[in-house]
Amino acid sequence: MLNKEAIGTVLGEVTFPVELGKVREFAQAVLADNPEYDRGAPDGPVAPPTFLQTLALWEPEGGAQLPDIGLDYLRVLHGEQEFEYFAPIYVGDEITATSRVSDIYSKPSTKGGDLWFVVFENEFENQRGERVAVSRMTLVQPPKRS
Amino acid sequence: MTATANERVLEVGDKGPDWSSPPVTRTDLVRYAGASGDMNPVHHDDTVAQAVGNPSVFAHGMFTAGVLSSYLVNWLGVGSLRSFKVRFRDKVFPGDILCCNAEVTAVEEADGIPLARINCSVTRQDGSVAIEGTATARCGR
Numbered sequence: 001m002l003n004k005e006a007i008g009t010v011l012g013e014v015t016f017p018v019e020l021g022k023v024r025e026f027a028q029a030v031l032a033d034n035p036e037y038d039r040g041a042p043d044g045p046v047a048p049p050t051f052l053q054t055l056a057l058w059e060p061e062g063g064a065q066l067p068d069i070g071l072d073y074l075r076v077l078h079g080e081q082e083f084e085y086f087a088p089i090y091v092g093d094e095i096t097a098t099s100r101v102s103d104i105y106s107k108p109s110t111k112g113g114d115l116w117f118v119v120f121e122n123e124f125e126n127q128r129g130e131r132v133a134v135s136r137m138t139l140v141q142p143p144k145r146s
Numbered sequence: 147m148t149a150t151a152n153e154r155v156l157e158v159g160d161k162g163p164d165w166s167s168p169p170v171t172r173t174d175l176v177r178y179a180g181a182s183g184d185m186n187p188v189h190h191d192d193t194v195a196q197a198v199g200n201p202s203v204f205a206h207g208m209f210t211a212g213v214l215s216s217y218l219v220n221w222l223g224v225g226s227l228r229s230f231k232v233r234f235r236d237k238v239f240p241g242d243i244l245c246c247n248a249e250v251t252a253v254e255e256a257d258g259i260p261l262a263r264i265n266c267s268v269t270r271q272d273g274s275v276a277i278e279g280t281a282t283a284r285c286g287r
Contacts, residue, residue: 083230
């Protein structure tokens, strides 16, 4: 049983620069060699679709401060990851990410007990206040095995 | 979005190109760990991975998802994706080959812009599904 009252809790806000070297490093790490990532699309180099995962490098040591949801992190799995894109992210942008707990719900497991789902949402804005992307990470906690 | 290099004309049933990765190496996993900042040792330290019941280190789910996004971008153009969602089905281990697949399931208009809905997945050399997902992409007419 998780604490549904944590839904809506804002976990924090962090601002980070989009740097050419980081974009190039990340693109290589996901086996992308598109020239748009280092030499540039018409308006300059852009970030690859899952680049916003590098937000992890800007969070406090040990990850974002989490409210008391009741998750057992040794049992938790990364179930789903989603991105919505509203505007390109360019090298040179300053991105501000706001993280919140957006949903907590359960479903009966076919093996008995409940599966619990916790959705963390990050909203990303650039230095002009334009919303550029939203990401959602769903963690899944399977029932405890006795 | 203005960064779209090209907008491929898409129809229902169109498939992405045949593409498979080289076998995944530990070097790939270390590179992704450093690039993403996800330093969970189960992805680079066999001792830790085995202590929690794995035969060896395994890939970050977001490594495999990132490779799938790179495949979609190579097909559809940089800047074309409007959304990308994946569900993690099974672990990827060193030596696995990532076979990327995508198919257009619908073409719709949203605010006068043609958008393709796409089902995508990564399967391994034995045909088992590692991740499956959906994407929407701006396309040409």
